[in-house]
């Protein structure tokens with residue numbers, strides 16, 4: 270008798286073992302990362318998703334809060350072939366359902382073939398397959414989570430001091446902690462602003478750079494962030510990571526589209542078109558830039574040619590689709606933050622009036 274079930278939108282229901290009880294639903298995605306489960310499970314970009322680990326053993330070096338990217342577990346549920354007790358207990362304490370002892374290869378191949386899909390999970394002594402199906406049927410498409418930013422953003426402005434070398438206004442659409450620390454470590458004061466900050470809120474911190482963070486869900490739903498980008502383009506240098514790249518691009522007249530199953534892992538090869546150099550990158554996204562608008566493509570994914578880096582020298586904009594801050598993942602692309610610091614030195618400040 271199983272005590273956990275996962276129902277997929279294609280009609281399949283898989284039996285599993287409950288490791289943290291509960292019922293939930295979300296968009297079923299997978300990561301191929303073989304390390305960094307603490308960082309992935311606390312990455313706000315996973316809100317409203319059910320995260321499957323393709324690597325079979327998750328938790329073999331414990332759980333340490335120093336590695337967390339935010340204060341709570343962000344995916345709706347975790348799925349792995351085998352979760353250690355440390356991870357299972359952490360997820361149970363956080364009230365996040367977790368299941369293991371199922372064929373995660375079947376989930377990965379299904380998502381690869383059919384795309385990210387709705388799923389429902391029921392785990393615990395009284396769980397039934399019907400409960401999981403009921404959850405799956407109540408799951409809404411990711412783009413219907415129109416105010417997803419409210420789940421993951423600060424509600425009040427918060428300043429992280431790094432020494433005053435620059436003032437960076439960071440629109441927190443669900444920022445990973447290591448994006449903030451990558452900037453403070455380079456001397457910047459980071460003014461973290463809510464995802465729905467107004468242009469006046471941004472001007473009030475007199476920033477040298479506007480930085481749009483990573484975040485969950487459909488970038489088109491971050492309407493206020495689009496308005497801020499539109500307002501300051503040309504007057505203030507801008508940088509963005511992942512959702513930040515997507516928001517900046519579409520605010521300037523480009524567009525984004527949903528990918529079949531996205532990129533999630535720590536070994537995605539990215540080629541810089543100006544240097545021909547290839548680096549390994551950390552990724553976690555389900556949308557991609559389609560039309561780049563006024564921005565030039567600087568970097569592409571070696572596997573599928575999707576846009577990984579954009580810039581516009583005149584507008585002083587640089588963006589990345591992958592996660593240069595790593596955490597987890599290779600540190601090949603940390604130099605992006607030095608480029609952001611260079612942008613901060615380049616122009617007169619915007620001042621509040």
Ligand SMILES: NC(=O)CC[C@H](N)C(=O)O
Nearest residue numbers: 483484511512554555556
């Ligand atoms: N990590 C991110 O910022 C993800 C961006 C967006 N939610 C996507 O899935 O593409």
